[in-house]
Amino acid sequence: MKAAVLHGNYDLRYEEWPEPQVKPGYVKMKVCACGVCGSDMPRITSNGAHYYPIVLGHEFSGYITEVGEGVTSLKPGDHTAAVPLVPCLECEDCKKGYYSLCKHYSFIGSREQGGYGEYVVLPEKNAVKIDDSIPWEVGALFEPSSVAIHGIRQAGDIKGKTAAVIGCGIIGILTAQWARILGASKVVVFNRNEKRLELAKRTGADETVTTKDEFFVEKAYELTEGRGFDFVYECVGAQPTIVQALKLVANHGTICMIGTPKGEVTLTQREWEYINRKECFITGSWMSGCAPFPGDEWQMTSECFADGRLIFDPEMLYKKVPVTHPEEVTEILKSGEPVNGRIVLMHEASEEKE
Ligand SMILES: [Zn+2]
Ligand SMILES: [Zn+2]
Incomplete structure (x- = not known):
């Protein structure tokens, strides 16, 4: 061959x-x-x-x-x-x-x-x-879709909760879609690139926020009645986007780190304090799969691409x-x-x- x-x-x-x-x-x-x-x-x-x-x-x-x-x-x-x-x-x-x-x-x-x-x-x-x-x-x-579902499930039940998705790579776009399909009350996608935000909108995000805007955090809080997000999915793995996750999460909210870091990540004292002051939860996600192997993520992906829920x-x-x-x-x-x-x-x- x-x-x-x-x-x-x-x-x-x-x-x-x-x-x-x-x-x-x-x-x-x-x-x-x-x-x-x-x-x-x-x-x-x-x-x-x-x-x-x-x-x-x-x-x-x-x-x-x-x-x-x-x-x-x-x-x-x-x-x-x-x-x-x-x-x-x-x-x-x-x-x-x-x-x-x-x-x-x-x-x-x-x-x-x-x-x-x-x-x-x-x-x-x-x-x-x-x-x-x-x-x-x-x-x-399908494999990236399974990674997105796995990341959402790692953080907990999204039904009726607000979700922030940081990043518009394939994992970010699919994570936002799965947050919507799995019942989030509002899905907001964050990214620097306007064209990618348009894609997020076309594929079902409720709102998008450009992180180029210096007041994007304030804007994001307006979208959640000043509370921040119940769930934040970090789908980039870079220093600034990891800090964004800490800023966007609600008190007692949960952050799931889906993106793998491409370089050193350091937090200032002030940034670290978000974890203390918000009493937020931080978890990670690695690849995909659940019992019984390989899990239902693949079947869910097939059904949702076939019936159009996954766009x-x-x-x-x-x-x-x-x-x-x-x-x-x-x-x-x-x-x-x-x-x-x-x-x-x-x-x-x-x-x-x-
Ligand atoms: Zn891959
Ligand atoms: Zn083993």
Whole structure:
């Protein structure tokens, strides 16, 4: 088979790669679309991969071409999205259903060959059936959607509560959508970029606030009768946005840190004091999944994309790039232009047989 193979920094090549073989309990998936995650960027640009050469890609959709002995839930032709996390299912964390905290996990697309390749062989449970009406590039957003649902659930029941979502990357946009679907009374999205705020509005946010405005905190408090937000979801992972979360949270509210920090984070004494003075709760979220593995996030995503509660907007994608020309990805990353939304590698899907 062919794959976009990473050989070193900024060195992605479309070339031959050994085709994985199906085995008992596993299925073989023909990949149709695969997202280039923010977490893939340092792997591609700054020695961030576990080894070289490597085939990355953990956000992908496609269809089943072969099933191994003992597989009962899937058959060839089924449309599927991949669950990249392969937990051990035996350790204490796994037994509690905290699969993403497993210390013995494997991960498709960073430790094992991923969806930048034409085919991926994965455990039966790691391929989730998705509605046939869902386009492949939308199927590549299932993993980010599961991350958004996981982050919201980590912080507690959103029903009837106010929600602030900081950030308009794919995780921020999907977190705002899930806050709305799961019953938040008001969803307000914060970001610097006006165009991204328009996208948040189009995909169902009640209000948006530009953080370029020096009085944005005051504006935000007006939207909550001066209380601040019951839940704040930080979906960026940067110093200023982490401080924004502390400013926006209500007394006794909860902050969930979904974004992973890209650099050092320090708080001034005054900033730290928000935690004391508001008696707020701070929690974190890591990947996705809940018991029984892989959890219902994938099913929820399939249902909501199919019935339109989850809104797909073309601007959720930055660019669709044919996997045959992976150098287009490295050129975008080299240029330093801000990548808003997902770059999605599109594979040839025409051989599909129903
Ligand atoms: Zn990802
Ligand atoms: Zn485990």
